[in-house]
Each structure stands twice: as C-alpha cells, then as structure tokens.
Amino acid sequence: MQRRKVPCSRTTTIWLLLWAVPTTANCLSEFLNLRQAGGEVEGGTNNKGQPVNIANATAMTYDLCIRTCGSGPHINPWSVFSQRFSTWLLPFLALVSQLPFGANNRVDNLMTILLNVGSPTLATYSLMLTLLNTRWVKLRFSKITYPNSDTVAHILSKLQQVPLQISEDGGLLASLIVLPENDVWWCDLLVSLGINFAYTWSFANVASICWVAIAFLLTIIDTFTDSISINLSSPSNFIGLTVAFAWLWLIPLVITWLQFGSGCDRVTLHRALKQANRNACVATENGAPVLASTKSSQRAISIAPYIGSLTSDEHRTPPVYNYARLFRWSAAVDTVYAAFTVASQRAALHLPVEGTVWETGDHEFEIKADNRRGSMESVSNYIFAENDQLKLNPNLGNIISSSLISRMISASIGALFLTWGTVGGAIVVAWFTPTIGLSCVSGSYLIYAINSTVAWILLVVSNLLSALWITPSNPAHNINTSQHPRSCSQRLSTTVVLFRWTGKLLAALNAIWLVLHCIFHFSGIYDTCWCDTAILHFGSTRSYAVWILTPADVMAFRYPGVGGTVLACGTVLLFLILTNILLDPLKPVS
Structure with a gap:
C-alpha cells in the first residue's frame, strides 16, 4: 500500500506539539x-x-x-520556554533598541546591533574613548582666552562621529579663528549641533531601563529567598541569574549614552556643517572678508570625503565606530588647538593682526574686532608664521601622543572591566552550579567573553595599523608610499581590511551565539548527559551528574552565588560612578 505524504503545514504543527508536550x-x-x-x-x-x-x-x-x-536532550515544555524567554531575555533585547544608531541604511544599523551585542568590549571602548576625548578637549581649550575657544571645544567634542578634515589652504583655518565675522559661524554650528544631536531621555528610554532593572531585581530576590528544591530538574532561578549577568553590561551603556547626549544622525550632522559653512568668511588681499564659498568649495573644518575600504568605518556614524576615528579626530583637535594657542598668545601680548596699534577694549581681557582684522597674508602669518608645528604634517609624531595612548589604555581598562565583570559573574554562578566545573553553560559564557575581547583586539589593531600607515591629516587620506614601498603598503592595506572584517564577523557570530545560548538554556537543549555531567571539566571517565542536592550543597552554593552577584552588580555600579565622573561638564558656553 502506498504511504500517504504528510503536508508540510501538518508536519510543522506536529513538531510544535512535540515541543509543547514533553515526550522524553x-x-x-x-x-x-x-x-x-x-x-x-x-x-x-x-x-x-x-x-x-x-x-x-x-x-x-x-x-x-x-x-x-539516553544521549539526547530533554526538551522543556513550551510554557517553560516562553516564560523564561519573556522574563529573562526579552527585556534585554528590547533595551538594545535604546542604543544610539543613526546609520545611513538598515544594514549598517543591523551591524551596529551585532557589534554592540557581539562585542560589549568594543562598545564600551568606544564609549570610554568618547567620554575621555570630550573631557580632554574641553580641558585643553579651557586654558585659552581667545574668542570662541570655549565654543570650539564643545563643537569638536560633538564631531567625534564623523571623520574631520582640517584645511589651511587659502588661509581658511586662520580666517575662521581670527576674523570676528566668523564668530557667528561658531555660534550657529554649536546651536545646530546642540539642538539636533541631543539624545535626551524619553518615556521609552525610562520604561525600557526600568523594565530590565525590575526584572533583574526580582530574579535576584527570587534566587536567594525562595527555598531551593532538593532536585535540579525543576526550573531554577539561577538560569535567569546567569542570563541577566551576561547581558548586564547593556544597562550602563544605555544609561551613559543617554546622559552623554550622543547625536548620531548622519544626514542631520552633514546638513549642520554644510549650513554653517555657507556663512564662513575668509580674508582677502585687500583686507575685506568675503564668503569662503566665493573662493572655493574647500572649508576650514569639514567632513573628509570617502576614499575607500581602508577608511570605510570612519564614515559610519553610529558611536560604536568612534574608535575608528580616534587618530584622525585627535590630529584635527591638535591642529585647531595649536592655532588657537598661538592666537591667544599673540593677543595676550597685545599684537593686532595688522598694524602695531592695539585697540583697547572696555574690559581688561576683551579683544576688540579691529584687532582681529587684516589681509590674507596678515591673518595667515598671525597664526602660522614661525610656527612649523601647525603645518599639516603626516609624520607619526603628530598622530600618536602620550595623551592619546593614555586615553586608549584607560578606555581599554574600562572596557575589559565592564565585560569581564558582568559576564564573569555569569561564569562564576554557572561554574559553581552542581555539577561544579566547566560545563556547557559556563563554557558558553566563557566563549562569549573571549570572543568579545578578541573581536575588540582585532578591530583596534586594524585601526592602529591604518593610522600608522595612513596620513590622517591629509585630505586625500592616502597611504604614505614615499616612506613605504608600494608592495608593502598593499600588504598592509590587505591586513587592515582582513583584521577589520574578521573582527566584525566574529562579533556578529558572537551576538548570534549569545542569543542562541539563551534559547538553548531555556528550551532544555543543554539538558543532556554530556552537559549535565560537566564532561568538559572532568572527562568521560570521571564526570558525573548531580540530581539531588543536600542542605549542605544548597548552603555551599550560596557563597559563589552571592559572589557572582556582587561581582556583576558591583562592576556596573563602579562603572556608572566612573562615567558620571567623566561626564562632569565644564561651565556651559555663555
């Protein structure tokens, strides 16, 4: 007799029923x-x-x-899976949406999610660099008394999400700093950036954070107050505890970005700079300033054009890519800072831009507009004459400084601290859950933390190699082939791209792995003899599965349980305290 085929839809229904009703x-x-x-x-x-x-x-x-x-898994009923998923994982997945995005397309936004979830080390590193860079640039410019110095510090700090290009051709930078007609340019750009890029708190932000926080607190309370069953077959809150610890790094990242007010809309940012540059003025030979647009399409401060794959991440606006713009941004800040420093020093000596008579202002430190006007030659010489360090030099010494290295090291410590402090708490709890040792659960969290760190290392090394062999202050951003053979440069270029894509791929797979691990954990796929006996730790000859807990076992487990909780929660608390210290702003621009 011919066997009747089962329709595909019926097959799917049967499969769901097998999950809904335990058959093992x-x-x-x-x-x-x-x-x-x-x-x-x-x-x-x-x-x-x-x-x-x-x-x-x-x-x-x-x-x-x-x-x-048997050797197969013991799948949990659908009611158990759905309850665990909605209670322990869904709140964190919803909180991911509160991270700053703003890319040009959905693919880049998806990659932003994968980078944040797959490598919290990289996400934290970019966040720490952004905070440290902001504090560094504001502290530097706070010591300068020249007009607009406080404004430029705030502007540069908000322009960490784009690759900056500084140009002095035709006296553009000198005119932008010296001419009083450009005071409006600085104020307009600051207002535009401040209004359009204030990533402020909203009801959705607060609701998402509160949802996660309440679910996390209830998990901790239930874990340490409910009486633990004498067997390990029933759903245990320790599962939720490890999952919460593995995702706990997300809470301080979202909170800190909201406090920092990170703007990440590429289109609006480009529009703000373009609109401000329409009003930029430049000095002329006869001393009468004109709009820079009448001279050329170049501007003193602009966004560098896209050149190729070597600099592609610099042009991706989401803040998780701020690490890729570190060297170019720092070089731009150094150039602008040095120019303001020279102008401030000359003004302190009462040296006008043109002529020898200093017009005294109404106040002791006021610089009258007449002291800041002059011809193109006078304006350029006011800042760049006998000041070779201001010239856009691509030498390595102008790219990497002790301050930049210090910020990189500090950001690295903060990134590793948050990642391994939170995920480490999950590893500790999973490790000491009977059977004690390296199991499928603790091993999965360990793999996640290692992959997060390795992906971060690959991307940072790729960025460092790119900075060492590429001229960040050069508008064309070309490889310095005069110092390095062409074949060597091509190999280095290939290495940079290979490291970058390897790091991204590892982070993307790691994000998928974390979600799959939680699903495996909730559904009971890990509930096999191979996983329950901690065979990874003891080997097949000495491994064993614990099924009945004695009161002594329950009491003994409370110590690592409390230790993992203190480790994860303490890490988050210390990180939030540190970031709030770094967020301490200078006085607002008057």
Whole structure:
C-alpha cells in the first residue's frame, strides 16, 4: 500500500506539539526509580563524584546517565520556554533598541546591533574613548582666552562621529579663528549641533531601563529567598541569574549614552556643517572678508570625503565606530588647538593682526574686532608664521601622543572591566552550579567573553595599523608610499581590511551565539548527559551528574552565588560612578 505524504503545514504543527508536550523520559524519575530498586547497579556517586551504593546515590556517572536517560536532550515544555524567554531575555533585547544608531541604511544599523551585542568590549571602548576625548578637549581649550575657544571645544567634542578634515589652504583655518565675522559661524554650528544631536531621555528610554532593572531585581530576590528544591530538574532561578549577568553590561551603556547626549544622525550632522559653512568668511588681499564659498568649495573644518575600504568605518556614524576615528579626530583637535594657542598668545601680548596699534577694549581681557582684522597674508602669518608645528604634517609624531595612548589604555581598562565583570559573574554562578566545573553553560559564557575581547583586539589593531600607515591629516587620506614601498603598503592595506572584517564577523557570530545560548538554556537543549555531567571539566571517565542536592550543597552554593552577584552588580555600579565622573561638564558656553 502506498504511504500517504504528510503536508508540510501538518508536519510543522506536529513538531510544535512535540515541543509543547514533553515526550522524553524524565531523567530524574528514572534515577529515583534506580535508587528505590537498589541492587548492584554501578554508577551511583555522591555529589563529589565518589562511588556509593545506588540506593544512597545523589548523582550518577556519565555512563549510567547514558544508559538511563539516553544521549539526547530533554526538551522543556513550551510554557517553560516562553516564560523564561519573556522574563529573562526579552527585556534585554528590547533595551538594545535604546542604543544610539543613526546609520545611513538598515544594514549598517543591523551591524551596529551585532557589534554592540557581539562585542560589549568594543562598545564600551568606544564609549570610554568618547567620554575621555570630550573631557580632554574641553580641558585643553579651557586654558585659552581667545574668542570662541570655549565654543570650539564643545563643537569638536560633538564631531567625534564623523571623520574631520582640517584645511589651511587659502588661509581658511586662520580666517575662521581670527576674523570676528566668523564668530557667528561658531555660534550657529554649536546651536545646530546642540539642538539636533541631543539624545535626551524619553518615556521609552525610562520604561525600557526600568523594565530590565525590575526584572533583574526580582530574579535576584527570587534566587536567594525562595527555598531551593532538593532536585535540579525543576526550573531554577539561577538560569535567569546567569542570563541577566551576561547581558548586564547593556544597562550602563544605555544609561551613559543617554546622559552623554550622543547625536548620531548622519544626514542631520552633514546638513549642520554644510549650513554653517555657507556663512564662513575668509580674508582677502585687500583686507575685506568675503564668503569662503566665493573662493572655493574647500572649508576650514569639514567632513573628509570617502576614499575607500581602508577608511570605510570612519564614515559610519553610529558611536560604536568612534574608535575608528580616534587618530584622525585627535590630529584635527591638535591642529585647531595649536592655532588657537598661538592666537591667544599673540593677543595676550597685545599684537593686532595688522598694524602695531592695539585697540583697547572696555574690559581688561576683551579683544576688540579691529584687532582681529587684516589681509590674507596678515591673518595667515598671525597664526602660522614661525610656527612649523601647525603645518599639516603626516609624520607619526603628530598622530600618536602620550595623551592619546593614555586615553586608549584607560578606555581599554574600562572596557575589559565592564565585560569581564558582568559576564564573569555569569561564569562564576554557572561554574559553581552542581555539577561544579566547566560545563556547557559556563563554557558558553566563557566563549562569549573571549570572543568579545578578541573581536575588540582585532578591530583596534586594524585601526592602529591604518593610522600608522595612513596620513590622517591629509585630505586625500592616502597611504604614505614615499616612506613605504608600494608592495608593502598593499600588504598592509590587505591586513587592515582582513583584521577589520574578521573582527566584525566574529562579533556578529558572537551576538548570534549569545542569543542562541539563551534559547538553548531555556528550551532544555543543554539538558543532556554530556552537559549535565560537566564532561568538559572532568572527562568521560570521571564526570558525573548531580540530581539531588543536600542542605549542605544548597548552603555551599550560596557563597559563589552571592559572589557572582556582587561581582556583576558591583562592576556596573563602579562603572556608572566612573562615567558620571567623566561626564562632569565644564561651565556651559555663555
């Protein structure tokens, strides 16, 4: 008789019913039956893996587990999976949407999610660099008394999301700093950036954070207040605790970006700079300033054009890519800062831009507009004459400084601290959950933390190699082939791109792995003899699965449980305290 084919839709329905209704044998029940039957069954152990009579056993070896329960997973009912997923994972997935995005297309926004989730080390590194750069640039310009010095500090700090290009051709930079007609340019750009890029708190932000915080607190309370069953077969809140710790780094990242007010809309940012540059003025030979647009399309401060794959990440606006713009941005700040420093020093000596008579202002430190006007030659010489360090020089000494290295090291410490402090808490709790040792659960969290760190290292090294061999202050951003052979430059270019894409791919796979790990954990896929016996830690000959906990075991587990909680929560608390210290702003621009 011909066998009738089952329609695809019916097959899917049957599969869902198999998940909804447990069809596998309950391994704990089989173990209890073995204890009750007694006899000469080999494989019974105590909770330390020492052989005992099966009637007194609280655990069993890997071999006995395979014979009793089989080698497959014991899938949880759908009600258990859905309850765990919605309680422990869904709030964090919703909170991911509160991270700053703003890319040009959906693919880049998706990659932003994968980079943040797949490598919290990289996400934290970019955040710490942004905060440290902001504090650094504002502190530097706070010591300068020349007009607009406080304004430019705030502008440069907000322009960390684009690759800056500084140009002195035709006296553009000198005119922008010296001419009083350009005071409006600085104020308009600051207002535009301040209004359009204020990533402020909203009801959605607060609701998402509160949802996660409440779910996390309830998980902790339930874990340490509910009486623990004498067996490990029932759903345990320790599962939720490890999942919460593995995602806990997300809370301080979202809170800090909201406090920092990170703007990340590429289109609006480009429009703000373009609109401000329409009003930029430049000095002329006869001393009468004109709009820079009447001379050329170049501007003193602009966004560098896209050149190729080597600089592609610099043009991606989401703040997670701020690490890729570090060297170019720092070089631009150094150039602008040096120009303002020279102008401030000359003004302190009462040296006007043109002529020898200094017009005294109404106040002691006021610089009258007449002292800041002059011809193109006078304006350029006011800043750049006998000041070679201001020239746009691509030498390595102008790219990497001790201050930049210090910021990179500090940001690296903060990134590693948050990643390993939170995920480390999950590893500790999972490691000491019986059977104690390296298991599928603790091993998965360990793999996630390692992959996060390796992806961050690959991307940072790629950025460093790019900075060492590429001229960040050169508008064309070309490889310096005069110092390095062409073949060597091509190999270096290939290495930079390879490291970058390897790091991104690893981060993307790591993000997917974290979500899949949680699903495996909730659904019971990890509930196999191979995972339950911690075979990764003990090997197949000495591994054993604990099924019955004694009161002593329960009390002993509370210490690593509390330790993991203190580690993860303490890390988040210390990180928020540190970032709030770094967020301490200077006085607002008057």
